[in-house]
Every structure is written in structure tokens, then in C-alpha cells.
Amino acid sequence: MSLSEQLELFSEVPAALVIPSKLPVPTKPAADIAVVPTVRPPSLAAGTRWREVRTGTQTIGFVLQRSRRKSIGLTINDDGLLITAPSWVGLGQIDEVVIEKSRWILDKLSVSQARKAQMAMAHTRWQDGGDIPYLGNRIILRLGETQGPTRFLGSAFAPVDGDTLRLALPVTAEHGRIRDIVHAWLQHQAQAWFDQRLQHFLSVSQLQIKRWRLSSAATRWGSCNSDGNIMLNWRLIHFERDIIDYVVVHEIAHLREMNHSKNFWREVGRILPGFERARNILRQQDPACLPLI
Template sequence: MSQLELLLAEPQGSQPNWVQPPQSMPDGGRWRIVRSGHNVVGFVLLRSKRRSIGFVIGDDGLRVTAPNWVTLVQIDNAVIEKMSWILTKLQDWQRRKDSMAMSHTRWQSGGELPYLGCPIVLRVGVPGAHIPHGSPHFEGDHNAPQAGQCLWLPLPLDADNSRIREMAQAWLQGRARNWFQDRLNHFLRKTGLSITKWRLSSAGTRWGSCSSDGNIMLNWRLIHFSPMVIDYVIAHELAHLREMNHSRDFWNEVEQLYPDYLSAKQILKQFSPDGVPEL
């Protein structure tokens, strides 16, 4: 188990959460471990001329800076008092670390990412002469991907992660534009509603939006999810054409448009629009 996993593992029965010091210690730093019930937190302790105890979550985890006159017992008690806050921040820190590590491995040949709710594999190179130069090629059905099918990117074998990410995301955005347009047309025909226009969004906090003048935005990263989740978001935004709120009447409108919306809503609540979901 990695240091991060040890640091942030949920308590199991009476077993403590063991932690290890960082690979390199700052000048004057010392490693301490504090236990509170089943929770165990390790931290780098630094002394300074500051007047109070400070807590910072940095690249190496928790760092506590305390005045020279404060005793170790007082420092440990301060950590215990803030244990809940510290664990929450450390969990956020681990998620960011995990996301960065996953991004590094995802955007390379052999990396996986979800497309329409199905894991596909990125491959770099040109597997056959029939593939136009410079155009990504998906070896399966664009509208019905199967697990393990490859998206071939016409890039050099030594292409770096940023080039792979840029080309793969451009392809995904193109697929999102086509898929969302088809599904919007489906719901508009079904309901008789009309919109002014729609466009793709790259928002980091919202999956979609609808303005009072009928302009809709849909986050292109929805293309990572299964069709049912995409349909829910589209139905959600179209329902705002009749109810510009989230009242009971609004959710009744959503249910009329997409009866199974609760299942899709629960799936989407687990993810944030600022990254690639782990489905």
C-alpha cells in the first residue's frame, strides 16, 4: 500500500492508520504521528517565531508549524482538536494526487478512458493505410462502443501526454457535438419545445445550463457517460424552458421528459465536471 493510501485509509475495526514520513524532510523538520481513536495522522513539524500553530496541506501531506515555546503535547492536542478538518483536507489532497497520477497514465498509448460509458483504449500510431493521415480512427461503432476497442491517434510513438490528450479530447468533443445534437432533436420532437441555440461547454462545475431566452449549454465531458446520463442532463435543461427553478413542478417536468431520471441523477452526483470520471 502506498504512503498516500496508508495516510488516508478509512479506519478498519481497531487497526490504526499507519503513516510514513515523506522521502525528503525540510530543514529543521521532524516527523510526528498523532492518534485519536482509530484515526492516525502523520505530519511534518516545523518550529518558527510565529505566534500560533499553523496547519498546511502541501505536496508531502500535512505540515504543522508551531512557535518555539509551544510544547509537543500542546501541538499534538491541537492536531487532535482539528482531526476532522485535517482528514477532510487530506482526502481532498489525495484525490488531487490520484487524479494527477491517473491523468499521466491515461494520456498515453494503452491508457483507458470512458466513452459513452464504456472503457476504450488510446493507441498511438497508424494501424493501417486506410486511415487518413492526421485523423483519429475509432475501430468500433461510434454510437455503440465495446469495452477494449481502440481509438487510434495518428501521432508519433514518442508523442508526449499533452499531445495525446489534446487530440483525444478534440475527438471526444466532436463526438459529443454529434451525439448531443441527435438527442436534443429527439427530445424537441417528442415535446414540441424549441430552443434558441445550444453549444458545448467546458465548465468545471456544471454539467449543463439553460437561460431564460432558450440558450442551452452542455458540458462536452458528458460524452464519457452512458447515454442514459446524457439524456437525463438534456431533459434537465429542457425542463428549465418551462420551469426556471428546481421546484417540485420542475422535477415533474424532468420526469415527464425522462422517467428514469433518478437513476441517472444519482450516477452523476458522484462525479465532478473538471476531470475524467472513473466509471
């Protein structure tokens, strides 16, 4: 079974990686992977054990569980790396898989740990005086008013750092309620702004879509299918407008080229000259980790 370790910007990210039980040990393990701590969980479920394997980069610890499945499965969960393997597969074969897939494992562990750190800090944002990213700037949440709608004290689609979003909530409001109201406001803004940019670039490209809608996908920024339906991740509203334009144009270009060929990128450049900067910035981001709230 062949697997790709480098995922395309708009492709699905697997929640779990399933691979055959026999893989060769690499002769040159990747040397450019940052050290990622793998710590034994404080407790182990019945029928599992902790095991560590030394790779060319670092030692990787994982929870091993035997099962009736026919192949070795790798999953990243809250405790780190979980490997499920048939009872007849030897420990040596399991170790070989860990070494072979060490790049994938460390990449996903790094993302997972960053996500948990973000979640641990999230409560500091969901309060009076907290700040959130909006169209490339940081805006401040203000509570204390108990009546009226959510109000943004700034230019709706041209914010500057320090603009205020006033919520009709007491300063003692529960964090989850603050988050839900802010998310609803952000999605409303995304719906309006993305629609404006879609209409603009559809006019520039002389193309048409069937319909579009917001997405909450955790694995992609946008998508376009052969029927002319476009989806855009609402969390793009956290980014500066040039990056949003790039994703919008990326999906519009798929109306002509349902691939990532040279013709496709030529079409992107025709609609949005100089798109490369935004593409390079977005390539460094992972929808699974953004927004940071």
C-alpha cells in the same frame, strides 16, 4: 461561518476551505470514513513543520505553516494537507479544527490520492494499444499511420468494446501529443452528440435555450443560468448515453425551475422518465477524478 460538507452534484467544490479559528470538538467523530494514509513529505519548506492529530477515525498528519492571515485555512495539495494559521492561534485550536473537519479532510485526501494514482498510470493509455472510455465502452488506440485524419473504426455514437481509434502518429509519438489528439477527437464527438440530445429533449419539453457550449470544468457536470445558457462537461462523453441524457435533461429542467425542489425533479421525470438510475450512478462520480485519463 457555516460550512456544508456534502456538496451537491452540480455545485462548485472549494479548492481550499477557510474556517474560523475556534470550533468545538465533535462528540461523535464519523466512524464510516475509510483509512487514508497521510505521510510526512520527504522535505518541508522553510517556516513549516509536520504535525499529527489523532481523530476518532485515524491519525491525520499535515504540514503547518504560520502566516499573517486572520483565520485558519485548510488546503489539499500535492504533499497532502496544508494548514495555514495565524501565529497567535494555539496548537490546541488547530488540532480541534482538524478533528472537526476530519470528514472533509479525509474525503479530499482520498480524491487527491486517487487522482495522483490515475496520473501515474495515464502514460500506459497514451500509446499504441492503450484504451480509453467512450460512451460507456472501452475503445483501443492504434498508432502507426503517418498520414490522414483521426479515424474511428466503429459506429460513431454506438461503440462496442474493442472498437479502434486510429491516429495518424508513429508508434513512437510522445504521450502528450497522443493525449491532445485523442482529447480533441473526444470533444468533437461530444459537441456533435450532446447537440443531438439537446435538440431532442428541447423538442420533448417544448422549451428553448439561448445557446449551449462545452465546458472543461473540474467541479461540475453541467450548468444552466437564468439567461437560458447551458454548459455541458465534455468529459461526459466517457459515460454511457443514458447518463449523458440525464445531465442534458437536468439542465433543461432548470429552464423551468432554477432550484432542486420537488417541482424541479418532477420536471426532470416528465422529460426523462426513469432518470433515477443514471442520477444514482453519476452521484458516485466526481468530475475532479474523471475521466480516468
